Every structure is written in C-alpha cells, then in structure tokens.
Amino acid sequence: MTDSTKPTVLIVGGGIGGVALGMLLHKAGVPFEIYERATTVKPLGTAMNFNATTAVMMKQCGVYDEFMAVAKPFSAVQVGNTHRTIDYKIDFSEQEELFGAKGFIISRPDIYDLLVRQVPKEHFHLGKKVISSEQTNEGVILRFSDGTTAEGHILVGADGAYSSIRQHMYDQLKKEGRLPATDGEPLPFSSLCLVGQTKSLDPSVFPSLALDESQVMTVLIKDTPYACSIFTTKKNTVAWAVGEILDENRSKEGEKNEEWGPGAAEAMCQLSRDFPVISGGEKPLTMGDLIDWTDKDYITKVMLEEKVFETWYDGRIVLLGDACHKINPAGGAGATNAVHDAVTIANWIHALPPNPTKQEIESYFEEYKKERLPKAKEAYDSSRMFKSISSKSYLGWIAAVCFKHMPSWMNRTLLSSMMAYRPTVSFLPDAEDKGTVKPAHQHSLETRRILKERQEAATTAAVKA
Structure with missing residues (x-):
C-alpha cells in the first residue's frame, strides 16, 4: 500500500x-x-x-x-x-x-x-x-x-x-x-481490590528489595475473605494490593455497592492496616506500613469484573x-x-x-x-x-x-x-x-x-x- x-x-x-x-x-x-x-x-x-x-x-x-x-x-x-x-x-x-x-x-x-x-x-x-x-x-x-x-x-x-x-x-x-x-x-463483578505503590524504600526497611529477583507474594488473611499481595520492583518500590473475593450476592451489586463513594479507599485502608506483610526481615511489617509509605493520591479502590x-x-x-x-x-x-x-x-x-x-x-x-x-x-x-x-x-x-x-x-x-x-x-x-x-x-x-x-x-x- x-x-x-x-x-x-x-x-x-x-x-x-x-x-x-x-x-x-x-x-x-x-x-x-x-x-x-x-x-x-x-x-x-x-x-x-x-x-x-x-x-x-x-x-x-x-x-x-x-x-x-x-x-x-x-x-x-x-x-x-x-x-x-x-x-x-x-x-x-x-x-x-x-x-x-x-x-x-x-x-x-x-x-x-x-x-x-x-x-x-x-x-x-x-x-x-x-x-x-x-x-x-x-x-x-x-x-x-x-x-x-x-x-x-x-x-x-x-x-x-x-x-x-x-x-x-x-x-x-x-x-x-x-x-x-x-x-x-x-458485566459480572468477582472481587474488589485496593491497590497502590510505595515510594522508593531503603532495603534495610524492606530487606527483600535487595534480592536480585522480584518477590511476588500473596498472604491469605486467616478467617477473612481478604488476601494481600506484594511485588518488589527494580526501583525499590513495593507494589501492593488488598483483594476481597465477593460472594454471589455482593457480586451482583456492582457499582451500586454501598461501599462506593468518597472515603471508600480510606475505609479499606483502615480495615487492612493490621494485615501482615512478609518483608524478608525480622521486623514484622503490616499493610499499614505500606499504606503509610504510599502517596495517598495514588491509592485506588477498584471493582474487578x-x-x-x-x-x-x-x-x-x-x-x-x-x-x-x-x-x-x-x-x-x-x-x-x-x-x-x-x-x-x-x-x-x-x-x-x-x-x-x-x-x-x-x-x-x-x-x-x-x-x-x-x-x-x-x-x-x-x-x-x-x-x-x-x-x-x-x-x-x-x-x-x-x-x-x-x-x-x-x-x-x-x-x-x-x-x-x-x-x-x-x-x-x-x-x-x-x-x-x-x-x-x-x-x-x-x-x-x-x-x-x-x-x-x-x-x-x-x-x-
């Protein structure tokens, strides 16, 4: 042509x-x-x-x-x-x-x-x-x-x-x-997710950042419908997500779910603050630490279809x-x-x-x-x-x-x-x-x-x- x-x-x-x-x-x-x-x-x-x-x-x-x-x-x-x-x-x-x-x-x-x-x-x-x-x-x-x-x-x-x-x-x-x-x-909804990415961290704070390979981890939170995932990146940031698998009733609610609206992401941040994170170090870290190390403007809550x-x-x-x-x-x-x-x-x-x-x-x-x-x-x-x-x-x-x-x-x-x-x-x-x-x-x-x-x-x- x-x-x-x-x-x-x-x-x-x-x-x-x-x-x-x-x-x-x-x-x-x-x-x-x-x-x-x-x-x-x-x-x-x-x-x-x-x-x-x-x-x-x-x-x-x-x-x-x-x-x-x-x-x-x-x-x-x-x-x-x-x-x-x-x-x-x-x-x-x-x-x-x-x-x-x-x-x-x-x-x-x-x-x-x-x-x-x-x-x-x-x-x-x-x-x-x-x-x-x-x-x-x-x-x-x-x-x-x-x-x-x-x-x-x-x-x-x-x-x-x-x-x-x-x-x-x-x-x-x-x-x-x-x-x-x-x-x-x-579109059927299956889960909701809170996502974010920390600022660049010193590996002494999050030791697995020093490893040559990205650490891709999912922690299943006992007695809850939640799971936390982390991904260490080349730029020494920790990308993270907190996910919830929805049951049949909630999956049908979609965008009308009452959790949507101003403050929805903040509410889920508070809910997940104590969830444990595996950092590769001796100091026990939680999702709250990752949330605090993340610019709040870039924390989002999404419904996944x-x-x-x-x-x-x-x-x-x-x-x-x-x-x-x-x-x-x-x-x-x-x-x-x-x-x-x-x-x-x-x-x-x-x-x-x-x-x-x-x-x-x-x-x-x-x-x-x-x-x-x-x-x-x-x-x-x-x-x-x-x-x-x-x-x-x-x-x-x-x-x-x-x-x-x-x-x-x-x-x-x-x-x-x-x-x-x-x-x-x-x-x-x-x-x-x-x-x-x-x-x-x-x-x-x-x-x-x-x-x-x-x-x-x-x-x-x-x-x-």
Missing part, C-alpha cells in the same frame, strides 16, 4: 493496549490517532507481569533492553500465611529455558511510560471523551464532548471494560437483532483488550493479552489491500477474532484458577494441594499451555527465540503469505502490461 491507500485508524483508549497498537501501527507506516478521555495520565496501579509471550514483540520493536532496565525478573509466586511463613510456591523458574525469555515484574507506570514514548506525541490526544461513533460504507466518524469530530477508515475500541465504543456498537447490533443475548448482559464477550467486531469497528475480554488480574494475564490483541490487529491491518472496502476490513477482523478469542478464553480460565487460591474455597484448597505437590513434568506442561503462544509482528524482522518449546501456531502470520502473493500478482500484471 502507498500512503494514500492505507486506511486511517482511530484508536479510542490510551491504555496499555491502545498505546501498544499505536506503536505497532507507527512502525508499520499506517496512519493512526489515539483518543483518550482523561485530561492527564496519572501513575496509578500496582505491578504487572510481562512474561515470555510478549518478549518477542518487544525485541522486534527494539524496546526489550529498555524494558529490562526498569523491570525485575521473577521465578515464583509465593503463597504465605498470617504467621509470615511461606506455605508453597508456584514455580516459573524454567520460563527462560522453555520459552526463550524470563518473566518480569514491572510497575504499571513504568511499562506505560515506555510504550507511550514510542508513539509520536502529535498522534496522542488527551481530553477526548467520545459521545457517539458512527460507521458507513466509506469510513467512521467520532464525535467528542468538546464539539470536535474525527474521521477515519477503521475504529478500534481500546477503552476498557466499560468501552463506549463497544456500547455504541452493541446498541446498533441489538437494534438489528444481531447481538448475542450474553453480550447484552451486565470478569467476562469474555463473543462479539469483537462489526464492519469497520473492532475491540481490543478489556473492551472484549475482562480478565481477573490474579493470573497476571490482562495486560499481556491486550498486547497480544494489538499484535494480531496490527498484523491484519498491515495486510489489508489498498483502499480496503468495509467488507474486506470486516473479513480481516474475523481472522483476528478467530485467533484471539480462544486464547482469551484460555487466559480467562487460567486467571480464575489463580484467583481461586485467594478464595479460601474448596476449589482454592484443591488448587493449593495441586501446586504444593505438582511434579516438575506437570509444571512444565502447565507453563507450556500458558506461554507456548508467543505472538510475532509479521511485518518486522523476526527476533531470535531460544526457547526449547516451539512457538504455538499464530494464524496472523498468514498475512506474510497474503502479502507475498499480492505482490507477485502485481508484478505479473505489471510485466504483462
């Missing part, structure tokens, strides 16, 4: 997935714009797990070394108790041998900053709240609350669990009788990340799956024919969904398994027994089911993958064949002319 025949992509949502897609489209030479409703981007959130499944893409984009400079490797998830001892570990130590790269813990602000710096500033627009979206046979139109509009050829909804783009698209599909009943149901939608696209509109699959963070798969979506969408957009029609765009988005929906469902199931550990339910007990006594061959099988799929950017030079487990089939690499055949046909036609 020439510059004049490439489709212009409008991305709504400037989170991890939206920015990753912007970075990839920029490298593909595809025109794009990112629209984010927030007027400023706050460094909110805790830590994220980026494993071997995203290493290939980062290496191809030339950001892997910079990523490793601000991320800390980890080899296990440790599960402890209120006596500040470890009951068992979930082993990830073979990740590099099996899949060619280590797993890393990185604070959300750090990975976001790294990705957003890869996107030219003139393509990133803040304070753009979408009030309506429309598609025609010729293109898409966005209207914003500030009275401005934007036009393009493709619209990507990367605007989170309560995506306005998904809602607009679903409203139209429902009018036409084309929306599956399950997609029209409200879980759902994989069946409808991911319609015509020129396609969804990405939480907008089409909201995965519980217990398995650390939310951000990685948003990046996987971005790679797959970018591969298919790059392979579109010149001046693509609405039907051609939709057919390529069908191929995107064909690859990503099964993987999103696998991640959803895996995250629910990890979540059960904190639930103190019968299923949680079974999961704990399995992890405690899991033989090494079974652990490798489990890891392979989670990390054999390592998406490659089809239009960038391949990165070396030294993993002993061969990468799983990636349907969007078919775009290389499509482009080669199109180029050969064009050359033949030119010779005949």
Whole structure:
C-alpha cells in the first residue's frame, strides 16, 4: 500500500493496549490517532507481569533492553500465611529455558511510560471523551464532548471494560437483532481490590528489595475473605494490593455497592492496616506500613469484573483488550493479552489491500477474532484458577494441594499451555527465540503469505502490461 491507500485508524483508549497498537501501527507506516478521555495520565496501579509471550514483540520493536532496565525478573509466586511463613510456591523458574525469555515484574507506570514514548506525541490526544461513533460504507466518524469530530477508515475500541465504543456498537447490533443475548448482559463483578505503590524504600526497611529477583507474594488473611499481595520492583518500590473475593450476592451489586463513594479507599485502608506483610526481615511489617509509605493520591479502590464477550467486531469497528475480554488480574494475564490483541490487529491491518472496502476490513477482523478469542478464553480460565487460591474455597484448597505437590513434568506442561503462544509482528524482522518449546501456531502470520502473493500478482500484471 502507498500512503494514500492505507486506511486511517482511530484508536479510542490510551491504555496499555491502545498505546501498544499505536506503536505497532507507527512502525508499520499506517496512519493512526489515539483518543483518550482523561485530561492527564496519572501513575496509578500496582505491578504487572510481562512474561515470555510478549518478549518477542518487544525485541522486534527494539524496546526489550529498555524494558529490562526498569523491570525485575521473577521465578515464583509465593503463597504465605498470617504467621509470615511461606506455605508453597508456584514455580516459573524454567520460563527462560522453555520459552526463550524470563518473566518480569514491572510497575504499571513504568511499562506505560515506555510504550507511550514510542508513539509520536502529535498522534496522542488527551481530553477526548467520545459521545457517539458512527460507521458507513466509506469510513467512521467520532464525535467528542468538546464539539470536535474525527474521521477515519477503521475504529478500534481500546477503552476498557466499560468501552463506549463497544456500547455504541452493541446498541446498533441489538437494534438489528444481531447481538448475542450474553453480550447484552451486565458485566459480572468477582472481587474488589485496593491497590497502590510505595515510594522508593531503603532495603534495610524492606530487606527483600535487595534480592536480585522480584518477590511476588500473596498472604491469605486467616478467617477473612481478604488476601494481600506484594511485588518488589527494580526501583525499590513495593507494589501492593488488598483483594476481597465477593460472594454471589455482593457480586451482583456492582457499582451500586454501598461501599462506593468518597472515603471508600480510606475505609479499606483502615480495615487492612493490621494485615501482615512478609518483608524478608525480622521486623514484622503490616499493610499499614505500606499504606503509610504510599502517596495517598495514588491509592485506588477498584471493582474487578470478569467476562469474555463473543462479539469483537462489526464492519469497520473492532475491540481490543478489556473492551472484549475482562480478565481477573490474579493470573497476571490482562495486560499481556491486550498486547497480544494489538499484535494480531496490527498484523491484519498491515495486510489489508489498498483502499480496503468495509467488507474486506470486516473479513480481516474475523481472522483476528478467530485467533484471539480462544486464547482469551484460555487466559480467562487460567486467571480464575489463580484467583481461586485467594478464595479460601474448596476449589482454592484443591488448587493449593495441586501446586504444593505438582511434579516438575506437570509444571512444565502447565507453563507450556500458558506461554507456548508467543505472538510475532509479521511485518518486522523476526527476533531470535531460544526457547526449547516451539512457538504455538499464530494464524496472523498468514498475512506474510497474503502479502507475498499480492505482490507477485502485481508484478505479473505489471510485466504483462
């Protein structure tokens, strides 16, 4: 495609997935714009797990070394108790041998900053709240609350669990009788979480910060529905979370829950102050210490939803990340799956024919969904398994027994089911993958064949002319 025949992509949502897609489209030479409703981007959130499944893409984009400079490797998830001892570990130590790269813990602000710096500033627009979206046979139109509009050829909804783009698209599909009943149901809530990240600490205060590997720990608080998690980072901060698994009645209350409102985060801070923390030192620390070491403006309380939608696209509109699959963070798969979506969408957009029609765009988005929906469902199931550990339910007990006594061959099988799929950017030079487990089939690499055949046909036609 020439510059004049490439489709212009409008991305709504400037989170991890939206920015990753912007970075990839920029490298593909595809025109794009990112629209984010927030007027400023706050460094909110805790830590994220980026494993071997995203290493290939980062290496191809030339950001892997910079990523490793601000991320800390980890080899296990440790599960402890209120006596500040470890009951068992979930082993990830073979990740590099099996899949060619280590797993890393990185604070959300750090990975976001790294990705957003890869996107030219003139393509990133803040304070753009979408009030309506429309598609025609010729293109898409966005209207914003500030009275401005934007036009393009493709619209990507990367605007989170309560995506306005998904809602607009679903409203139209429902009018036409084309929306599956399950997609029209409200998002189910499964848990609530208080999250934050401390200032940089001296390792003498929190000794496990001095270790070469990130300490990823979950402490189950006895006789309560709560669990505390910590993640030590490269910058000597402690990212932390206090989670509560909701019962069936409370999970239905959603945003109407009476705990929401001013002071909700503070109330949960007070409730969890005495919960024990494992710091690696002799001095017993609590969640209260971590809370006191955290800027209060960056402590947030969030309700966590879980759902994989069946409808991911319609015509020129396609969804990405939480907008089409909201995965519980217990398995650390939310951000990685948003990046996987971005790679797959970018591969298919790059392979579109010149001046693509609405039907051609939709057919390529069908191929995107064909690859990503099964993987999103696998991640959803895996995250629910990890979540059960904190639930103190019968299923949680079974999961704990399995992890405690899991033989090494079974652990490798489990890891392979989670990390054999390592998406490659089809239009960038391949990165070396030294993993002993061969990468799983990636349907969007078919775009290389499509482009080669199109180029050969064009050359033949030119010779005949």
